[in-house]
């Protein structure tokens with residue numbers, strides 16, 4: 001574990017610590033904090049060879065998952081909740097949460113949809129890929145057979161349904177919750193990049209999602225966040 005100081009905090013600025021795990025949803029929170037231009041400190045945790053988070057993360061929150069943050073003495077878990085919490089508390093003048101009813105409806109929906117519906121199928125796909133990669137050679141053909149059957153029957157079609165849904169939503173609006181970029185897009189950011197990648201669909205076949213991901217990557221906060229993530233990954 002390493003402390004990575006990115007900003008110096010003074011007594012009247014927020015005291016936010018992000019408990020960051022490599023290759024995790026914690027990158028969303030770094031992205032948000034860069035959008036909000038808030039000072040924060042990253043504490044780095046690294047996955048073990050089993051790909052799980054280290055036990056010490058349970059000292060921060062009993063579930064031992066990342067992201068989890070501390071804001072002063074308050075521990076906040078769940079990426080969607082952390083995003084909404086930080087925007088409500090510190091983002092009032094940043095336009096990251098819609099004020100009109102229709103856009104706010106979409107904002108809340110997508111904040112829940114990403115973790116409630118999309119991530120479970122993407123994680124299932126990831127687990128099956130990992131299983132195929134790590135299977136001992138002697139049972140590899142059997143494991144590969146089971147995995148490709150599951151992919152054909154269940155995982156692949158579900159991923160395609162999500163892709164079609166998102167592609168359709170993005171024909172109606174520039175961002176997920178209207179014409180204005182919001183916290184819902186931050187929650188969706190890396191998940192939708194993964195959705196496109198895991199669907200195996202070419203960018204031309206999902207032009208709206210491709211346009212959306214390109215616009216996301218062009219944001220200066222996204223670029224700064226990626227630099228912080230890269231720097232944190234490299235730090236010992």
Ligand SMILES: N[C@@H](CCC(=O)N[C@@H](CS)C(=O)NCC(=O)O)C(=O)O
Pocket residue numbers: 021023024025026051052053054064065066067077078079080115
């Ligand atoms: N629904 C939670 C999911 C948190 C979660 O499962 N995080 C993963 C990383 S993306 C994790 O900590 N995995 C390590 C482990 O399960 O040991 C959220 O959105 O914050």
